[in-house]
Amino acid sequence: MMEVLPRRPAPIALPIGSDADLARVRQHVRLVATELGFGLVQQTKLVTAASELARNTLVHGGGGQAEITPLEEGHRTGLRLSFVDQGPGIRDVALAMTDGYSTGGGLGLGLSGAERLVHEFAIETGPGRGTTVTAVAWVTGVPAPRSGAGPRRPGAR
Amino acid sequence: MRVSEHDAAHEAAAQRVTDFLRRRREQIAQRWADAPLFRTVFTVSRDEAVEACKAVVDALAEVAADGRLEDISAPGFAAVRDQLGRTAASRARTGSSPAQIADEVAGLRAPVTELLRGEFADPSAPEAHEAVLTLAVLMGTLRLVVMETALDAGEELIERQRLQLMEVATPVxxxxxxxxxxxxxxxxxxxxxxxxxxxxxxxxxxxxxxxxxxxxxxxxxxxxxxxxxxxxxxxxxxxxxxxxxxxxxxxxxxxxxxxxxxxxxxxxxxxxxxxxxxxxxxxxxxxxxxxxxxxxxxx
Amino acid sequence: MTVPSPGPPSPVPVLALGDILLVTLPGELHDATAEQLQQDITERIARSGATGVVIDISGVDIVDSYLGRVLAEIARTAALLAARTVLAGMRPAVAITLVELGLTLTGLTTALDVDRAMRLLSDPVVERPEAVDRTEGSP
The missing domain is CATH 3.30.750.24 (STAS domain)
Structure with missing residues (x-):
């Protein structure tokens, strides 16, 4: 990294219009999550959730944009990911949230799976009104795993 | 619901307190540095204690200048949270209760009030009363802010201990x-x-x-x-x-x-x-x- | 902010080691590249008569449901062509996330690293009948 980033990264909006954009969204989410102090597992969950939701925006919403917003609330640090499209909207949110329900040829785990990867999750939609999916995760204090009361520990991984 | 006359008086008092805090920053800080709240934390260097006190005085001046005397969410208090938060956290770690810490913050009021009174030729004049009252409100708010921060610090401590325990309890x-x-x-x-x-x-x-x-x-x-x-x-x-x-x-x-x-x-x-x-x-x-x-x- | 631009997706190379095809996935995989890989592997198996495929994902940062589906489909397609697929080197964070996501890839054989994956494929006795049998049958 060439520059020292500010303590709290600024909100970022990224377009979602292609495969390459999905990759860019993943990279940005990873970068910001790392910057905010999310642990590796949480980073991975966030990036995965972002990937699912961004693909949703691309496939079902006909593209749109991703907003990555760092949050600070008292002692908590968090990250909000919003995915906004002007597509047809979701007719039945409860149905779309069901595991295995898919209209896009995927595994149908996009929305429901992403919800399980974050702390807060909301969908704003309606037929013809487009869709905004918002996911929030907070940095949890779960300590980084320290392995090994084992007799030997290979030093590097 | 205040009458506008009152508002003007409040504003004038807030302004007076702001000026006072800015002008007597050094003296206030010197007095506070000897108060238990700061003395017990900055045991090594008194200069550090004085610097910490100055940061708190500056924060109070900012809050007073904004006229948000009773607002614990006033932006000026951010510095206090930061400064006193650390102080309170280190106290909490050594086992002080939030109530104890709040008492110590209350202890900051007397020295600064005394200084403020000394500013007035006639300490019983209405402006003097108004200013002292304003300062009292401000110090009361400060106490709330610190109390809140201390409670948070305590919760954090408990959380941290819980996590440490968790880690200890799960060896691989x-x-x-x-x-x-x-x-x-x-x-x-x-x-x-x-x-x-x-x-x-x-x-x-x-x-x-x-x-x-x-x-x-x-x-x-x-x-x-x-x-x-x-x-x-x-x-x-x-x-x-x-x-x-x-x-x-x-x-x-x-x-x-x-x-x-x-x-x-x-x-x-x-x-x-x-x-x-x-x-x-x-x-x-x-x-x-x-x-x-x-x-x-x-x- | 300096985020390296993802760059144009280049195809993932498929190496042949004897009867086994080895594919090392890059850290970041575009959807189209993954789809292309699926085709490449299928064609290579058909052409070379490979009996095993090892997919090394130790460098992969995340597996989302899309990549998960592609991997599962590669395994199923390979199985139709009489080749076994082993997924090697999944990182802990990726595994935890996949489980949370609800994707356990039960039909796939896994190994800690490429080395063990190769051994698993070369020595049918080392295969884990229990893990595979019980999970594949469940709905």
Missing amino acids: IQLWDGIVAVPLIGTLDSARSQVVMESLLEAIVDQRAEYAILDITGVPTVDSLVAQHLMKTVAAARLMGAECIVSGIRPAIAQTIVHLGIDLGSVVTRAGLADALAYALGRQGIVVPGRPAAGASRS
């Missing part, structure tokens, strides 16, 4: 080449099982372990949530290429699992840790002659 042990085990002791909640899962998976990578034993002998109860956590750990280990064995299922827990209708499905289970180890060794082609504990094993 290498039993054999390629076999690791976690003896779980105590209640498994979500946060703890997260730690267990991460520690175990990291150990699988570190030790190149193809077998991981989760021993639940020390887990008092297994409800569907605990079972779910176990299943998740087993599934994650499998994705990495390791096999998990759950051992130490006491008869009572076995019954609970059946009663609750929990399906441990594809999970390999064994009665005791020794049985699980024997199973893992067997899978690696190592034959163990004789069973470790007589009677304890029927597989």
Whole structure:
């Protein structure tokens, strides 16, 4: 990294219009999550959730944009990911949230799976009104795993 | 609902207090540095205490200048939270209660009030009263802010200790080449099982372990949530290429699992840790002659 | 902010080691690249008569449901062509996330690293009948 980033990264909006954009969204989410102090597992969950939701925006919403917003609330640090499209909207949110329900040829785990990867999750939609999916995760204090009361520990991984 | 005349008087008083705080910054800080709140934290350097006090005075001046005397969310207090928060946190760590800390903050009021009174030729004049009252309100708000910060710090402390305990309580042990085990002791909640899962998976990578034993002998109860956590750990280990064995299922827990209708499905289970180890060794082609504990094993 | 631009997706190379195809996935995989890989592997198996495929994902940062589906489909397609697929080196964070996501890839054989994956494929005795049998049957 060439520059020292500010303590709290600024909100970022990224377009979602292609495969390459999905990759860019993943990279940005990873970068910001790392910057905010999310642990590796949480980073991975966030990036995965972002990937699912961004693909949703691309496939079902006909593209749109991703907003990555760092949050600070008292002692908590968090990250909000919003995915906004002007597509047809979701007719039945409860149905779309069901595991295995898919209209896009995927595994149908996009929305429901992403919800399980974050702390807060909301969908704003309606037929013809487009869709905004918002996911929030907070940095949890779960300590980084320290392995090994084992007799030997290979030093590097 | 204030009459505008009152408002003007309030504003004038706030302005007067602001000016006072800015002008007498040095003196106030010098006096506060000797107050218990700061003295007990900055034991090494008095200069540091004075600097810390100045930061608080500046913050109060900013809040007064904004006229947000009673607003604990005034931006000016951010610096106080930062400064006194650290102070309060270090006090909380050494065992001071938030009430004690709040008392010490209250103790800051007298020296500064005395200084303020001295500003007026006639300390009984209405402006003097108004200014002292304004300062009292401001100091009261400061106390609330500190109290709040101290409570947060206390909660943080508890949280940190809880996490430390969790980490201590979940060691991953290498039993054999390629076999690791976690003896779980105590209640498994979500946060703890997260730690267990991460520690175990990291150990699988570190030790190149193809077998991981989760021993639940020390887990008092297994409800569907605990079972779910176990299943998740087993599934994650499998994705990495390791096999998990759950051992130490006491008869009572076995019954609970059946009663609750929990399906441990594809999970390999064994009665005791020794049985699980024997199973893992067997899978690696190592034959163990004789069973470790007589009677304890029927597989 | 300096985020390296993802760059144009280049195809993932498929190496042949005897009867086994080895594929090392890069850290970041575009959807189209993954789809292309699926085709490449299928064609290579058909052409070379490979009996095993090892997919090394130790460098992969995340597996989402899309990549998960592609991997599962590669395994199923390979199985139709009589080749076994082993997924090697999944990172702990990725495994935890996949489980949380609800994707346990039960039909796939896994190994800690490429080395063990190769051994698994070369020595049928080392295969884990228990893990595979029990999970594949469940709904």
